[in-house]
Amino acid sequence: MKFRLTEEERMLQRLFADFFEREFQPPTARLSERVLGGWSAEQGFQEEIWEELTMLGIMQLTLPVEAGGIDLGETGAALVSEQMGRVAYQSPYFDTVTAAGLLLHAAEDSPLRQSLEQIAMGECRISRMDRHASTVTFQKDGDEWIAEGECRFVPFAAEADLLLGLQGRRLFLVPRAAAGVTCERHDEIGRGELCAVRFDRVRFGGEWSVELTDSAVAQELAKARGRQAAYLIGLSQGALDLTIRRTKERQQFGQPLASFQSVSFRLAALTARVEAARLFVYYVASRADSREEADLLSSQLFAMASELALDVTTEAIQLHGSYGLCEEAEPQRYYRRALADTSLWGGAAKHRSEAARRMFR
């Protein structure tokens, strides 16, 4: 077994690490969030950062060359997801990549495949509506479809070009701009861009839907869990790095906090767990890249990464003292991001039960 990154992987990692180092430090990072209670304010998503990321090729990593990508697979995606997590950067990346992965299973001549080129160029943003219990139904009406109902907690729906729904193994991409689609932001702990999306008899053409196979859907959703787990590990590492720095600098009783074993031992234990979970991320990614089954493993991984992100970010606040609660400080931002992002995906509990069902069928 080999546990070191290849030179190419290292370059990819450095490229994005350097980018975020330059472009997404506080206070820019803090500005990426809304203010407390500020759900209705017209504060847009940070377009410039997203554009630069797409120019760096972020949307091309997982796409095959024929679809305009550079085919670095799930390992490449994990490397980049980790870097986004380290700075707690949020974007339409995850949902859009998942949508692209699903579209790759559509027939070659399906009109939906055209979206892939736009996705690769960063010109098409997609938000998933399949993570939460939603009341949205899709009814066929001649050659067209009608969507009706509500889906809550859809990330970046307000800025999306397309909204992705899954009904069994049928995939739907509803144009955000279609008549009858409304978005209303939630005001939640992450202060992010989660919206309730309502469909009031939204009509769209049959070309926006395709039937996939159960295994294709399962495969892509497993990869999605893997990437999100990579993000959560990055988030955990970022919180740990902040805290290690702080405990080395901050002094009390005439010594750095880190010199007290009650402090350093807790950080050491969390670090060991993060290292273990990180290897698990790349193990799952490598299985996906070799087209090996990863349904069960990715659910296990997600449960582990969720618990860890919550544990690490909670401890990060604790070890920063009351300073960790302050708006101007990073720990509370990481903590809120961990709560929001793990809950959005159903949390450790949901993935643990799914894993239990699969393991003991």
Place this chain on the structure above:
Amino acid sequence: MEFVLTLEQEAFRREVRAYLQGPQAQELLREIQKAAPREEVHPDAIFKELGGRGWLTPDWPVEYGGLGLTAAEGAIFLEEYIGSGLPYTAYVSTIDIVGQFLLHAGSDAQKREFLPRMASGELLFSVLYTEPKAGSDLASLHTRAEWDGNAYRLYGTKIYNMKTNIAHYAVCAARTRTGKTKYDGITIFIVPLQDPAVDVRPLWNMTDERFHEVVLDGVAVPPERIIGTLHGGWGELNQALTIERTGLEFNAKAGLWLNRLTSHAKESGQTKDQVLARRLVDLHSELTAGRLLAWRAIEKRSRHEFDEYASSISKWYNSELCKKIARFGLEMEGIEGTLSRWDGAAPIGGLIDAMCREAPGLTLSAGTSEIMLYLISSGLGSQQE
């Protein structure tokens, strides 16, 4: 990163597993299960059979009895051997700890004299480090070695060592001079255990493997039996300990325990209990992640790379996991689980009682969890990947 082994390595694993599932090993396992309390069965015939095939030491050079393969094959054998349920303390002590030490720091004469008979399964070694007043703070040891003109004479008491009653030799740390710091002046000796000046007594503990107290009363050790440099043993010892510390034996033990518990849970229908099933999921996740940590340490060993951070992370994670598994076993079976294998009604052959008695020692032996956390924390903030 790659997480697969070669076809040849997988074939080697299958071959080893087939033998260990075969009649000879299975017969011995039954014998061990029926052994009386405190009766520690050493798998002598199997050891020699494995040794004859070169499987105890596949990664050792051929000239010393190995197969000239890599650390990966060594790791594969260890996983399979421990996974079979056979007793392995003497194997780890002799092959992993002492064997690796001799390979790294031993003289050619020492390697020629000892390694082949260790590889063949004939020669067993114990390790004498800990003393009544020197545990984690090993450098504060009191055992002294005095030069008498011909040989060193060792005086002191060593405790908590295992398998010393059946070992032929022991590797022993003693002080040969008082240096500027306590780290200067420690020397590592190969001590003959059959000597009249060596008294080995059992220190009974709650597990199925006794400790020993070893009193050295002037046992003579010639200078050719010093491993490494005179007075310079501390650095060599630390290097050897770190490189040897992969955490793999703890992960393999965790795997053995967890797989047995899981099979039992399935057979008894307990996996229908969602709460229990979810706990099993988490433990299996940690087992998988812990195995990756251990194999990362194996990779470093194969490159002779000294990395205290990676070693201690793996040892800490995997030994703590064993404790969680033991605890879970008890929760699963409740009071019935406390029945020992000498009680005819014990579930899973008394596994849970055995695990619960063994687990607390795993976060103490081969470096306590506190020392592991200390080593990890010393490396925080300076890791690059």
